[in-house]
Amino acid sequence: MPTKCYQVDELDQAAQALRQGQLVAFPTETVFGLGAIANNEEAVKSVYQAKGRPSDNPLIVHIAKAEDIFRFSGDLSSEVERVARRLVETFWPGPLTIIVPVRKGTFGPTVTGGLQTVGIRMPDHPLTLSLIQKTGFPLVGPSANLSGKPSPTCVQHVLHDFDGKIAGVVDADPTRIGVESTVVDITHPGQVYILRPGAITEKDLQKALPEIEVTDATRVIQSDSLEHPKAPGMKYRHYSPHQEVYALLPEELMKTLHSLTPDEKAKGAVIARDQVLSQCEGFAKTFSLGENVKTATHDLFAGLRAFDDDDQVQILYVEQLPDQAENRAYRNRLSKAASNKEGLPPRS
Numbered sequence: 001m002p003t004k005c006y007q008v009d010e011l012d013q014a015a016q017a018l019r020q021g022q023l024v025a026f027p028t029e030t031v032f033g034l035g036a037i038a039n040n041e042e043a044v045k046s047v048y049q050a051k052g053r054p055s056d057n058p059l060i061v062h063i064a065k066a067e068d069i070f071r072f073s074g075d076l077s078s079e080v081e082r083v084a085r086r087l088v089e090t091f092w093p094g095p096l097t098i099i100v101p102v103r104k105g106t107f108g109p110t111v112t113g114g115l116q117t118v119g120i121r122m123p124d125h126p127l128t129l130s131l132i133q134k135t136g137f138p139l140v141g142p143s144a145n146l147s148g149k150p151s152p153t154c155v156q157h158v159l160h161d162f163d164g165k166i167a168g169v170v171d172a173d174p175t176r177i178g179v180e181s182t183v184v185d186i187t188h189p190g191q192v193y194i195l196r197p198g199a200i201t202e203k204d205l206q207k208a209l210p211e212i213e214v215t216d217a218t219r220v221i222q223s224d225s226l227e228h229p230k231a232p233g234m235k236y237r238h239y240s241p242h243q244e245v246y247a248l249l250p251e252e253l254m255k256t257l258h259s260l261t262p263d264e265k266a267k268g269a270v271i272a273r274d275q276v277l278s279q280c281e282g283f284a285k286t287f288s289l290g291e292n293v294k295t296a297t298h299d300l301f302a303g304l305r306a307f308d309d310d311d312q313v314q315i316l317y318v319e320q321l322p323d324q325a326e327n328r329a330y331r332n333r334l335s336k337a338a339s340n341k342e343g344l345p346p347r348s
């Protein structure tokens, strides 16, 4: 069956499909999610199947009313409850997923990957808030991409991966932010751990919670300490198009590009900000990441998908941004996509 593109006036139909256990992709301010009603284990299982997602990587639950976080979380200490309230008031609806202890009997083990915790988020998108309300129960929503591929930031990306395989997608404009939500674990009193960097930064969180210690666990883990909480998803390879991806800081990128033979150039595409692209003579295939970190973050996944159907392109040379706080989410996604951990691609 072809996948239906639900229009604004067809949300009732989309909600009905969800209640029947079918999959409907939905827009958010970050990326598109692959929705299933969270109280139907069969439906939730089919999300893992459709994506090819490992079953120990839990899903996040999307709610339409901020207060619902307290309906679905287990007993919280007054300290943890206070942190949850502050985060919800400050950042919801918005790109923040909050990990809390799960209330027994609310979600099946397929949702939580068997953990005692659950990730909850209220997305900032009117169509999806309305869809959740109409469905009558929260929706699980991993990013609507095949497991391992770049997350989808527009309807075309969703259809590229799932046309004919899911009931529908709610039609909407490309997403505003372009990378997935910041994930925080608040289950350790006095501590907030960032498990995935996103548009809401360590600084934003620290400002909202001055008396709490905010730790970016993705940075700690890079330096090999295993004492801090992790998102199960962090151990999997991510965001990889079928080409090799090399992430290089502007200077290295220019040096590498200039050293390529015409033959090598013909097999490559360059994905970079405009000021870097303007110096890339000899490359027929380029993709602009705009002018700054915001546009680059917004367009990164689209760039990684741009040459999907071009068999000539075998290597993507992508501009890496320097290790600075405002570049954290961009760097995290691009590093996961990249074949090189540091430095230059091997020369043949």
Ligand code: TXA
Pocket (backbone or CB within 6 Å): 028, 030, 031, 032, 033, 034, 057, 058, 059, 060, 097, 099, 112, 115, 117, 118, 119, 121, 123, 141, 142, 143, 144, 179, 180, 181, 183, 195, 196, 230, 231, 232, 233, 234
């Ligand atoms: O912006 C977003 O968060 C998007 C949109 C669609 O809402 N959704 C999304 O979902 O990115 P997903 O499933 O692709 O990523 C959820 C991340 C994974 O890295 C997963 O391991 C982690 O959250 N996660 C989920 N539940 C968790 C839990 N109980 N404890 C720790 N990490 C958890």
Ligand code: MG
Pocket (backbone or CB within 6 Å): 142, 143, 151
């Ligand atoms: Mg994902």
